[in-house]
Amino acid sequence: MSRRAAPGAPLLRVGGLVVEAATGGGAVRRIVDGLDLDLHPGEVTALVGRSGSGKTLTARSLIGLAPRGVLARGSALLDTGDGAPVDLLALSRRRLRAVRGARVGAVFQEAQAGLNPTVRVGGHFTETLAAHGVPRSERRAAGAAALARVGLVPSTGLWTAYPFELSGGQAQRVAIALATVLAPRLLIADEITSALDAVTRAEVLDLLRGQTVAAGCALLLVTHDLDVAGRWADRIAVLDGGRIVEHGRAAALLAAPAHPFTRALVGGDEGAGA
Numbered sequence: 001m002s003r004r005a006a007p008g009a010p011l012l013r014v015g016g017l018v019v020e021a022a023t024g025g026g027a028v029r030r031i032v033d034g035l036d037l038d039l040h041p042g043e044v045t046a047l048v049g050r051s052g053s054g055k056t057l058t059a060r061s062l063i064g065l066a067p068r069g070v071l072a073r074g075s076a077l078l079d080t081g082d083g084a085p086v087d088l089l090a091l092s093r094r095r096l097r098a099v100r101g102a103r104v105g106a107v108f109q110e111a112q113a114g115l116n117p118t119v120r121v122g123g124h125f126t127e128t129l130a131a132h133g134v135p136r137s138e139r140r141a142a143g144a145a146a147l148a149r150v151g152l153v154p155s156t157g158l159w160t161a162y163p164f165e166l167s168g169g170q171a172q173r174v175a176i177a178l179a180t181v182l183a184p185r186l187l188i189a190d191e192i193t194s195a196l197d198a199v200t201r202a203e204v205l206d207l208l209r210g211q212t213v214a215a216g217c218a219l220l221l222v223t224h225d226l227d228v229a230g231r232w233a234d235r236i237a238v239l240d241g242g243r244i245v246e247h248g249r250a251a252a253l254l255a256a257p258a259h260p261f262t263r264a265l266v267g268g269d270e271g272a273g274a
């Protein structure tokens with residue numbers, strides 16, 4: 001079976017995603033309210049919206065990493081390349097853990113916090129690769145190759161370093177290398193460059209974009225930064241009021257935003273439309 005989706009077919013099709021958070025006393029607050037979104041192979045889709053619009057909970061819910069008390073329903077059909085699509089929202093926790101890492105990778109804002117402080121860089125790779133059945137003899141080479149792909153020299157010094165010994169940019173690259181070491185079909189990157197300087201930010205995003213195009217995977221780039229979306233995304237989806245209010249090719253959407261909320265975002269008025 002081919003690893004590539006049929007031409008034009010989405011790699012991930014999200015339908016009717018509803019995300020609700022428990023607010024105590026049995027009450028719930030609806031944060032995402034029927035979100036539909038297609039992600040395409042070889043493309044970067046930016047999910048943009050003002051702070052608190054639900055970008056992070058959307059991204060986390062899709063891969064079963066929503067915080068306790070936050071529940072998601074709807075469907076998220078992933079073309080795994082191994083036959084019929086799987087619905088990420090319908091998988092058992094065990095199957096989802098297997099899919100995550102192998103078929104779906106995720107990188108979040110606090111790369112340093114996402115790495116275990118007591119585990120050396122190399123240990124993160126060997127643990128992940130072991131968990132997905134990669135033979136012991138192949139783990140070091142696979143980890144080194146992933147580190148090299150993100151522009152790090154996979155020296156013994158780096159392999160044996162603890163996360164606190166890394167700079168912010170290095171930690172972010174290690175996190176990306178770890179998330180992509182098993183060549184996932186779908187990669188979710190949530191505000192991963194907010195803490196980086198402009199040069200490192202551009203390097204990291206160039207790299208992610210390059211990997212996405214080269215591997216034919218789909219990247220969901222969660223960002224509040226329209227400049228980032230405009231420069232690195234093929235498509236932009238604008239989230240407001242728990243729904244996608246506008247979705248289209250990045251250049252066209254930014255040149256002529258149709259929805260008032262998108263116009264406000266493009267105009268730099270984040271508060272408008274609230």
Ligand SMILES: Nc1ncnc2c1ncn2[C@@H]1O[C@H](COP(=O)(O)OP(=O)(O)OP(=O)(O)O)[C@@H](O)[C@H]1O
Binds near residue numbers: 057068
């Ligand atoms: N664990 C949680 N339990 C309940 N509500 C939550 C939880 N996490 C986030 N929220 C609420 O859900 C809404 C959406 O949060 P989310 O973090 O997804 O927004 P966001 O668009 O990613 O914002 P930002 O750009 O500021 O990160 C916010 O109102 C937030 O307060």
